[in-house]
Amino acid sequence: MLQSISVKRDAERRQRAEEGCRALPEYDYVVVGGGSSGCVLAARLSEDESVSVLLLERGGHEPEEARVPGYAVFNINSAMAESLKAEPEPHNCNATGCVLNVPTVLGGGSTINGMLYVRGSGEDYDEWARLTGDRGWAFNNVLRYFKKSEDNLDSPINRDMRYHGRGGPQKVSWQPYRHPVMPLLAQALEAAGVRPRLDINAEAQLGYSVVQTTSAGGRRWTTFNSYIEPVLRRRNLHVETFATARKVVLQNAARGKLKAVGVEFEDAAGTVHVVRARREVVLTAGAIHTPQLLMLSGIGPAGQLKALGIPVLKDLPVGEELLDHADVVGVPYKCEPPLCTTDWQSRLADLRQYRQNRTGPLSALNVLHLNVFARSSLAEPGTGLAPDLQIMFLARTVDEYETCLPYDSWRINRVIPLVSLMRPYSVGWLRLNASNPRGLPLVKLNYFGDPAGHDLAVTVEALRMGLRLRDALAPLGLTLDTSSFTQCAAEGAVDSDAFLRCVARTRTSTSWHWSGTCRMGRARDPRAVLDSRLRVRGVASLRVADASAMPFIPSGNTNNPTIMLAERAADIIKRDRKALCPWC
Numbered sequence: 001m002l003q004s005i006s007v008k009r010d011a012e013r014r015q016r017a018e019e020g021c022r023a024l025p026e027y028d029y030v031v032v033g034g035g036s037s038g039c040v041l042a043a044r045l046s047e048d049e050s051v052s053v054l055l056l057e058r059g060g061h062e063p064e065e066a067r068v069p070g071y072a073v074f075n076i077n078s079a080m081a082e083s084l085k086a087e088p089e090p091h092n093c094n095a096t097g098c099v100l101n102v103p104t105v106l107g108g109g110s111t112i113n114g115m116l117y118v119r120g121s122g123e124d125y126d127e128w129a130r131l132t133g134d135r136g137w138a139f140n141n142v143l144r145y146f147k148k149s150e151d152n153l154d155s156p157i158n159r160d161m162r163y164h165g166r167g168g169p170q171k172v173s174w175q176p177y178r179h180p181v182m183p184l185l186a187q188a189l190e191a192a193g194v195r196p197r198l199d200i201n202a203e204a205q206l207g208y209s210v211v212q213t214t215s216a217g218g219r220r221w222t223t224f225n226s227y228i229e230p231v232l233r234r235r236n237l238h239v240e241t242f243a244t245a246r247k248v249v250l251q252n253a254a255r256g257k258l259k260a261v262g263v264e265f266e267d268a269a270g271t272v273h274v275v276r277a278r279r280e281v282v283l284t285a286g287a288i289h290t291p292q293l294l295m296l297s298g299i300g301p302a303g304q305l306k307a308l309g310i311p312v313l314k315d316l317p318v319g320e321e322l323l324d325h326a327d328v329v330g331v332p333y334k335c336e337p338p339l340c341t342t343d344w345q346s347r348l349a350d351l352r353q354y355r356q357n358r359t360g361p362l363s364a365l366n367v368l369h370l371n372v373f374a375r376s377s378l379a380e381p382g383t384g385l386a387p388d389l390q391i392m393f394l395a396r397t398v399d400e401y402e403t404c405l406p407y408d409s410w411r412i413n414r415v416i417p418l419v420s421l422m423r424p425y426s427v428g429w430l431r432l433n434a435s436n437p438r439g440l441p442l443v444k445l446n447y448f449g450d451p452a453g454h455d456l457a458v459t460v461e462a463l464r465m466g467l468r469l470r471d472a473l474a475p476l477g478l479t480l481d482t483s484s485f486t487q488c489a490a491e492g493a494v495d496s497d498a499f500l501r502c503v504a505r506t507r508t509s510t511s512w513h514w515s516g517t518c519r520m521g522r523a524r525d526p527r528a529v530l531d532s533r534l535r536v537r538g539v540a541s542l543r544v545a546d547a548s549a550m551p552f553i554p555s556g557n558t559n560n561p562t563i564m565l566a567e568r569a570a571d572i573i574k575r576d577r578k579a580l581c582p583w584c
């Protein structure tokens with residue numbers, strides 16, 4: 001499977017190289033990065049037939065198998081992502097540095113992610129409004145962009161028109177298959193006092209729920225499938241794949257102000273081109289590559305750029321903050337037949353069933369869509385009902401098939417609470433790599449790095465919640481399995497603080513929710529790279545409209561918030577253009 005993805009990608013790249021670059025020398029808007037946000041931007045901007053839009057994407061199209069929900073884990077480790085090893089730190093990721101799987105494919109994160117459709121809490125966006133001084137980012141205002149993007153297919157959720165939209169580009173639905181373990185987990189959660197919630201994307205999130213996904217009819221719906229594919233025939237929209245931006249071309253304009261006038265990029269054959277942007281360059285290369293591109297263009301922390309010999313055009317705190325939710329893989333529960341079966345006959349039957357009508361275990365991401373959102377005893381007062389922790393349930397097959405199917409997880413025999421810190425105090429950073437500034441940047445995640453130990457304490461509490469399910473799960477056939485936790489065994493009992501702190505330190509992983517590396521903020525905010533209209537401070541015609549712009553990480557998974565941000569960005573850009581040119 002992994003090999004087939006990489007073979008298809010290589011063939012597509014070769015073909016693109018033979019065909020040559022088809023981009024024109026000039027467009028009104030050049031959008032860099034065709035991921036979750038870039039596809040939204042390019043589709044929305046090109047709705048206006050009088051403007052031309054180029055979308056540059058360094059990857060290619062996703063193969064059909066990438067849309068099978070049960071294969072999602074393959075996507076993460078395939079040629080559709082590059083692996084970035086974060087800086088090793090003693091207090092997280094087993095001191096070896098977590099691996100970040102950075103998307104490199106049309107659709108970006110929406111093509112390789114877990115598809116969970118989560119908005120976060122209203123308080124998060126009210127905080128965005130406070131930090132930017134722009135009420136336009138408050139929840140009551142951004143709700144319309146969440147709804148605008150949405151084609152919610154499930155009744156009764158889609159009957160709630162205050163919170164949900166129908167007919168938007170992004171398909172949203174419950175996955176058609178629910179593993180038999182899910183009702184048992186729900187039963188155990190209720191026994192532990194966690195209440196059910198039908199819809200986490202309405203007035204509140206707290207409780208456990210079966211989360212909707214960006215999939216429909218047993219298939220993944222990426223932002224490329226949702227926003228771009230239906231409009232690919234537009235004559236004013238051009239998508240150039242295997243086109244890697246190298247830098248933004250900047251010029252001195254009126255009154256000495258810098259202005260973005262184009263983008264330098266390398267095509268599939270390795271030829272370097274410059275495309276001019278008549279109106280704006282919009283960076284949507286994600287929270288890892290957008291800050292890198294800005295710095296390669298001379299926009300970033302002056303000291304850092306000077307040390308690398310990059311001429312400083314604008315001194316801004318690019319990459320000085322990196323936000324993410326630290327995930328920790330908790331102690332698993334063993335699940336045995338007949339509840340969990342992993343034999344080849346069942347797998348073959350699954351494949352046949354999926355091929356016939358896209359149902360069965362392959363139409364869902366095992367049990368990941370069962371989520372708990374909760375407030376720990378350390379949740380900050382004054383944050384309303386915003387959760388500070390999330391518990392998801394991962395599942396996988398261990399033992400018998402591990403060597404031949406290392407990433408297989410559609411048939412399972414372990415269920416693992418995966419805890420995620422929603423309101424982290426620890427903040428990381430991103431810098432250019434001095435030995436190769438164009439290569440992968442250096443990233444320090446700094447999970448659990450806050451001096452007061454708040455983040456670790458919340459995580460320990462969340463891990464303990466996962467353990468609390470054991471009394472209710474044991475009679476249902478799911479028993480705790482500590483056999484793989486030998487590294488922490490000497491620390492104490494399985495529910496002791498010392499053991500759980502050791503689990504947090506050694507079993508950390510990214511949640512892939514990188515954000516905030518080019519945050520927006522108020523005019524005098526020394527941490528802000530962008531103003532609240534997503535313009536790079538002090539540079540004309542240049543915006544950032546991806547997860548990098550978030551000033552505060554939402555309490556939930558970040559794909560849908562990024563789509564919302566891009567929807568509003570498109571509206572802002574259209575309005576700014578009208579304001580400058582009312583007759584256009």
Ligand SMILES: Cc1cc2nc3c(=O)[nH]c(=O)nc-3n(C[C@H](O)[C@H](O)[C@H](O)COP(=O)(O)OP(=O)(O)OC[C@H]3O[C@@H](n4cnc5c(N)ncnc54)[C@H](O)[C@@H]3O)c2cc1C
Pocket residue numbers: 032033034035036037038056057058059076101102103104105106107108109110112113114115116117118243244245246284285286287289290293511512513514546547548557558559560562
């Ligand atoms: C493995 C994984 C699992 C996740 N699970 C979930 C989930 O279940 N639910 C959820 O809500 N969120 C999830 N997320 C997070 C979510 O997908 C991201 O927050 C979101 O995709 C970020 O969107 P973006 O537009 O900022 O960046 P991306 O979607 O990463 O898009 C950036 C795009 O830019 C391209 N690019 C980069 N550099 C260049 C360049 N120099 N030139 C041209 N193109 C370039 C990349 O190839 C990519 O396509 C997950 C993410 C990952 C990676």
